Amino acid sequence: MDHLKETERSSKQIYAGKIIDLYVQEVELPNGKTSMREVIKHPGAVAVIALTKDGKLLLVEQFRKALERTLAEIPAGKLEPGEEPETTAVRELEEETGYTAKSISHLVSFYTSPGFADELVHLYITEELEPLKTEAHLDEDEFVELMEVTLEEAEGMLANGQIYDAKTAYAVQYLQLRRALQNT
Amino acid sequence: MDHLKETERSSKQIYAGKIIDLYVQEVELPNGKTSMREVIKHPGAVAVIALTKDGKLLLVEQFRKALERTLAEIPAGKLEPGEEPETTAVRELEEETGYTAKSISHLVSFYTSPGFADELVHLYITEELEPLKTEAHLDEDEFVELMEVTLEEAEGMLANGQIYDAKTAYAVQYLQLRRALQNT
Numbered sequence: 300m301d302h303l304k305e306t307e308r309s310s311k312q313i314y315a316g317k318i319i320d321l322y323v324q325e326v327e328l329p330n331g332k333t334s335m336r337e338v339i340k341h342p343g344a345v346a347v348i349a350l351t352k353d354g355k356l357l358l359v360e361q362f363r364k365a366l367e368r369t370l371a372e373i374p375a376g377k378l379e380p381g382e383e384p385e386t387t388a389v390r391e392l393e394e395e396t397g398y399t400a401k402s403i404s405h406l407v408s409f410y411t412s413p414g415f416a417d418e419l420v421h422l423y424i425t426e427e428l429e430p431l432k433t434e435a436h437l438d439e440d441e442f443v444e445l446m447e448v449t450l451e452e453a454e455g456m457l458a459n460g461q462i463y464d465a466k467t468a469y470a471v472q473y474l475q476l477r478r479a480l481q482n483t
Numbered sequence: 484m485d486h487l488k489e490t491e492r493s494s495k496q497i498y499a500g501k502i503i504d505l506y507v508q509e510v511e512l513p514n515g516k517t518s519m520r521e522v523i524k525h526p527g528a529v530a531v532i533a534l535t536k537d538g539k540l541l542l543v544e545q546f547r548k549a550l551e552r553t554l555a556e557i558p559a560g561k562l563e564p565g566e567e568p569e570t571t572a573v574r575e576l577e578e579e580t581g582y583t584a585k586s587i588s589h590l591v592s593f594y595t596s597p598g599f600a601d602e603l604v605h606l607y608i609t610e611e612l613e614p615l616k617t618e619a620h621l622d623e624d625e626f627v628e629l630m631e632v633t634l635e636e637a638e639g640m641l642a643n644g645q646i647y648d649a650k651t652a653y654a655v656q657y658l659q660l661r662r663a664l665q666n667t
Binding site: 307313314316323328329330341361362363369377408457463464465466469479 | 497498500503507510513516518519522523525546547548549550559597598601602623628647648650651659667
C-alpha cells in the first residue's frame with residue numbers, strides 16, 4: 300500500500316542498550332507533511348506452549364521491572380544474534396523449565412507493539428517434553444519459578460491477573476480453541 | 484512472589500518523548516547482586532473487535548514506521564491522559580472506521596511486551612455498529628485504509644502476513660474460538 304507509506308527524512312539514535320535501541324525519526328507523510336516517529340529496535344523473541352504428558356501447561360513466574368510486579372508467562376526469551384528461532388525456543392525452554400523438547404513446531408509469529416517497536420515474537424508448541432539430565436542455567440540476572448497448570452487453572456489465572464501478557468493470553472486462547480475443536 | 488522481586492537502586496530518564504519515555508534502572512536482584520533494566524513507559528492503548536451486521540471484521544491498514552511496512556490491524560489507539568479506556572475505544576473506532584458503537588464490551592487486557600515496556604492493551608468487542616452521521620477526524624499524522632473482511636479472509640491474511648500483530652492475531656483466534664463453540 301504505497302499511498303500509505305512514510306518516507307524517512309532523518310533518523311537519530313538516542314540510545315543503544317543491552318536489549319533495546321531507541322531512534323527518533325523524521326518522516327514525510329503521504330500528504331507531504333512531516334511528522335516524528337519514536338522507534339524501539341529489539342532483537343526479537345521466542346515463546347513456547349509446552350505441554351506435559353498429562354496435558355499441563357508450563358508457566359514461569361518472573362518479576363517484570365517495567366510492570367513492578369511478577370507475571371506468570373509461558374517460557375520465552377530473546378533471540379541471540381544469528382540464532383535460529385527454533386534453537387532459541389528449545390534453549391529458553393531448557394533454561395527456564397528444566398525440560399527439553401524432542402520435537403517442537405512453529406505456530407505463529409506476531410509483532411507485539413507495532414506502533415513503536417519492531418519486536419517480533421515467534422510462538423512454538425511442544426507436547427514432547429523430557430526432563431533434562433543435566434541442569435541448564437538461567438542468565439545471571441534471571442530468577443524464575445516454574446509452575447505446571449491445567450487449562451482450567453490457566454483460565455483462572457487469566458481472570459485474576461496472574462496471567463496478563465499478550466503471548467500467554469494468546470496461548471491460553473489457543474488451548475481453549477483446541478479443546479473446542481476436539482469437542483466438535 | 485516476594486522472593487523474585489527486584490529492588491530499584493537508581494533510575495535515570497534517558498528520553499521523554501511524544502508517545503514513549505525511556506528509563507535505565509539499576510536493580511538489586513533476589514540474590515543481592517545488581518543488574519540493569521531498560522524500561523519503556525507507554526500510556527497504554529485500546530483495540531476493538533468490531534463486527535458489522537453481516538459478521539464482517541473491521542480492519543485498518545496503516546504504515547508502521549518501526550516495521551517499515553503496512554499492517555492490517557483491528558482499530559486501535561493510545562489512551563489520552565485521564566481518558567477511560569472505553570471512551571478511547573469508541574473514539575478510535577469512530578476516527579479510524581467511520582462507525583460508532585451503540586454498545587461495547589471489555590473482553591481482556593494484556594501487556595504487550597512485559598520484558599521491556601509497560602504498554603497495556605485493553606481489548607473491546609462490539610457488534611452494534613452504526614455509520615457516523617458526521618465524519619470523525621484522524622490525527623493529523625495518521626493515514627489508514629478501512630477494510631471489512633470475513634473470518635475466512637482474516638485467516639488468509641494471517642497466513643500471508645498482512646495480519647502480523649499480537650492484538651489482531653488474538654482477535655482472529657477469538658473469532659475462531661467463538662465459531663468453534665457455536666458449532667459444539
